[in-house]
Amino acid sequence: MTTVTGTAVTGAVGTARTRLEGVDKVTGAARYAAEVPFAELAHGWLVLSTVARGRIRAVEADPVLAMPGVLTVLHHANAPRIAADFAGLLGRPDPVVGVFQHDRVPYLGWPVALVVAETSEQAREAAEALVVRYEEEPHDVAFHAGRPGTYTPQTPEATAEKGDVEGSLAACAVRVDARYTTPEEHHSAMEPHAATARWDGGRLEVFDSNQGSKWVADDLARLFSLDAASVRVRSEHIGGAFGAKGVRPHQVCAVMAATVLHRPVRVVLTRRQTFSLIGYRSPTAHHVRLGADADGRLRAFEHEAQNLTSTVAEFVEYSAGVGRVMYDAEAHRTVHRVVALDVPTPTWMRAPGEAPGSFAVESALDELAEKCGLDPIELRARNEPVVGPVSGLPFSTRKVLGCLREGARRFGWADRDPRPGVRRDGRWLLGTGTAASTYPSGVLPSTASLTAEADGTFTVRISAADVGTGARTALALVAADALEVTPDRVQVRIGDSDFGPAWVAGGSAGTRSWAWAVMAGARELRERLVPGGSIPPEGITARSDTAELVGALAKKERHSFGAQFAEVAVDITTGEVRVRRMLGIFAAGRIVNPLTARSQFIGGMTWGISMALHEEAVRDPASGGHVSPDLAGYHIAANADVPLIEADWVDDPDPDDPVGIKGIGEIGVVGSAAAIANAVWHATGVRHRHLPIRPDRVLAAGAEGDPSAKAGGDATHSA
Known part of the structure; x- marks a missing residue:
């Protein structure tokens, strides 16, 4: 046993530290999702639709099954049934995760089959040889502002309004009435999406690249009607994410194939496949109208933002939300509009909403400054709100x-x-x-466990995700200060769903949410450590849950x-x-x-x-x-x-x-x-x-x- 001794040390937070895993990453010791070795590993290769709308008439699998190394071809006629109609941590998943459940093709690049073979090369060759026949239907992918079919979503965030915009604009000395657009943009993370699934002693294990291992584990459990405790997802190292690395078809396909073949199966997406399978930032169109007095003070602010969505799910890019925070006016209106087309469903992409919305709003503010003859910084200073312009x-x-x-x-x-x-x-x-x-x-609520080890070190376990931001290192500094020890005495283990619920790496809320859980766990652990007391060989562990703290x-x-x-x-x-x-x-x-x-x-x-x-x-x-x-x-x-x-x-x-x-x-x-x-x-x-x-x-x-x-x-x- 080790005795609890030592002088309290603080001050790690705020000091510049290199990444704890930095050496492993630059030397190749860190293993990413597609690099973890397994015996008897099989490889899956996705086949995507070549038509933009229609139905599958036939999947001609027999010639492909006769090719060298091919183990199976999964498609809508033979794949395991799954349950994709549920709401998880972040709402309903993109319907594309319900792979091979029907013969409908809602857009070009929809998954229609998975070829599994002994090697990745064999799987790819066979996938490229697979013939899929379709009944093709007319499609529509053309996006522009106000086109037919555009509507306002029935969500609380869709519209916010106060005052008379038209009346205020008419009375303003200076007006800006401008339209802006941003194009479709893609995540393009350095590490492609990859997952390896295997059954181990009746338990499903998935090695994956994601933004929240517990999030993915729980959604996979729902998809395959499994008890949550029987699914474990690990994601220790991630080469970029930006909003796209949640539950996607590659994990589902890997689990399907592992279930059918009773052996580990790995599915890795190609760069081209990510353009239709993982989501993207929708193109946007903006109409901004500003009205101000001659001195530049805003009296009217209007921002109408439009994005496209798919025909299978509604996704709203809330890009008009910027003005609800940044600029006030007596008349203030912001509204979001969408149109459903035969395209993949968009998703969150780094700074969703704010990135395209700020381009429109901050460009319009610059135009207003020009018209008012004011310096752009001075104009913003004259319109600095005291409270939230919409919320109050x-x-x-x-x-x-x-x-x-x-x-x-x-x-x-x-x-x-x-x-x-x-x-x-x-x-x-x-x-x-x-x-x-x-x-x-x-x-957001998160849990963490902290263990005082018998050798005098401490171990933090939390199902956080370090997508390249340095979160692992930041949590070590937070834990060190909370425990009043030096950072070299703290080990941080992350990216494992077995560590319990925690918020995802997204929305600029990851490190903050995890730090709360680490702080709470450290406080409880310190209360259990008695100066001069002993630590048993198995250590002393405290666990935290910040749900009540966040709610307060x-x-x-x-x-x-x-x-x-x-x-x-x-x-x-x-x-x-x-x-x-x-x-x-x-x-x-x-x-x-x-x-x-x-x-x-x-x-x-x-x-x-x-x-x-x-x-x-x-x-x-x-x-x-x-x-x-x-x-x-x-x-x-x-x-x-x-x-x-x-x-x-x-x-x-x-x-x-x-x-x-x-x-x-x-x-x-x-x-x-x-x-x-x-x-x-x-x-x-x-x-x-x-x-x-x-x-x-x-x-x-x-x-x-x-x-x-x-x-x-x-x-x-x-x-």
Whole structure:
């Protein structure tokens, strides 16, 4: 036995620490979902529909079953029955997880069969040889604002309204009436979706890449009508997620095949398959109308946002929610509209809602500042709300102006000539822009267990997910301070559903929710450790559940805030836009680990560069599918596109949080695209309201005058 001794140590939170698993990752010792070895492992390869709408007439499996190594072909006529009609932790799953349950094909890329073979190469060859015959039906994938079939969802969040928008607009001295669009965007995580399923002693085990092992385990239990305790999901290392790594067809297919074959089965999605199977950010269309007095004070604010959804499930991109937090007016209306098409169902993607919504709102604010003859920062200062513009609730903290003013000081904003199109560097036109940003700061119930080990160390067990953010390391620092020991005495184990319920890595609420559970568990454990007492060989364990703590939170508006600044150069000959430098200043609670937090902020702003200038998934109306659904055809910002990016923060601890945490995963994205677009206007004198700002659009605007730069410009989404 070990005696409980030692001097209390605190101060780990707030210090820069390298990742606990960093060496394992860079040396290859860390195993991802597709790398865990198993004896007698079989490999599944998905076959996706080649028509955009219709029915399956026949799956000609016999020739494929005769091919070398092929073990089985699962499809709607022979697959195990599952129950996909349920509501889990995050609501109803995408119907695409109900694979092989019927002969309907609702969109191109719908799963129609799984070929399982001894090797991955054999499975792929056989899958490509499988003949599936269809009864094809007419399809419709064309998205544009206000098209027939557009409707307002029957959800509480769909609409918020106060005052008389039309009357207030009519009385305003200055008005902005503009339309903006963003294209379809995809997650494109470095690690593809992969899952290995096996039955072990009557228990289902799945090794997976996901954002919440307990979430996935519980949904798989419901799908296969199993007791929750008989399913274990492990996901220790994850190579990116961004909202797409929940329950998806690959896990379901792996479990189906393992059940049929009585051996481990691995299913890995290809990059092209992810474009139709894992969700994406819907294209959006926005109509923003602002009305202000001559001094720039808003009297009317209206934002109507539209996105597409599938015919099998409704997904709303709540991008009009930005204005409900950021800007007040006596007349305030925000509404969401959707249209169902023959496409895969969209899903959450990093900063869902706020990313496209902020592009529209923060661009419109910049246009209003121009019309009022005001500096964009001064305009925002004059419209800083005291309470939530729609909710009327107080803010837990709100330091938007602190971020804008510190950013302006660091960026050299005071030296900016406000006139557009006057700065040049050879053939390059130069401009600077800014935008404010926000993202909700939530906390959800979670559980954790902490063990005082006989050797004097401590083990934290929590089914958290580290999707590359550094969450594992952050929790070690939180635990160390809560236990009053040095971080080297704390081991953190995560990504195992057996550790109990915990919130997912999503919504910028993961680390905050898990930290609450760790803090509560540490407090209970310390009460059980008696100074001078002994610890038995099995250790002493305390378990926490934060459901009551979360439920007792005072009702406030809780958000992280920020401000992004960008300098761009626009080539007048080629239309190329280059971001030369970016700065982000954030108010995002107490920063647990400055090293990984700065990485998250910079990563978010890099994503914003990609959104502003590169990313755009284009659908072919004839086929209903994508043009070049891969990283050759879907452009993202590469190293050469990313300039010097600086990120910092102002002091902003949340007074209602035991650690002071808010959330940082998404706030870096929000506002970045608008800051870049505003900088392009400053460089050229032309507004670009449709993302991405491609060279051809820049050249067209320069040669003919951009029609979208006129008030009331076209809101149609175009490629």
